[in-house]
Amino acid sequence: MKHLAAYLLLGLGGNTSPSASDVKAVLESVGVEADSERLEKLIAELEGKDLQELISQGTEKLASIPSGGAAAGGAPAAAAGGAGAAEEAAPAAKEEEKEESDEDMGFGLFD
Numbered sequence: 001m002k003h004l005a006a007y008l009l010l011g012l013g014g015n016t017s018p019s020a021s022d023v024k025a026v027l028e029s030v031g032v033e034a035d036s037e038r039l040e041k042l043i044a045e046l047e048g049k050d051l052q053e054l055i056s057q058g059t060e061k062l063a064s065i066p067s068g069g070a071a072a073g074g075a076p077a078a079a080a081g082g083a084g085a086a087e088e089a090a091p092a093a094k095e096e097e098k099e100e101s102d103e104d105m106g107f108g109l110f111d
Helices: 002-012 020-029 036-046 051-063 069-081 083-103
Strands: none
Touching: 002 020, 002 036, 020 036
């Protein structure tokens, strides 16, 4: 991911065809070591391709991925069960909060 991020940053900065040394320079400027094998593979995969076109194709692919989550699952249940389903969900949320507070065993993150 770091290699791709550096490659994209170079592309946004105006370098339409970043080389491996360009990407290494960006990564080294922030203290990150580049993996030469992965970097060469990335450069080979992206060689001669338009970054804007790749980004738009990736966005289209991401849009087709279902991302239901709690909101999508909760809507049919609320419609079918009415207010009773919503009342049942509230105590479950309180129990989850209680469990989370037990996990820290009295120690805070910054203690």
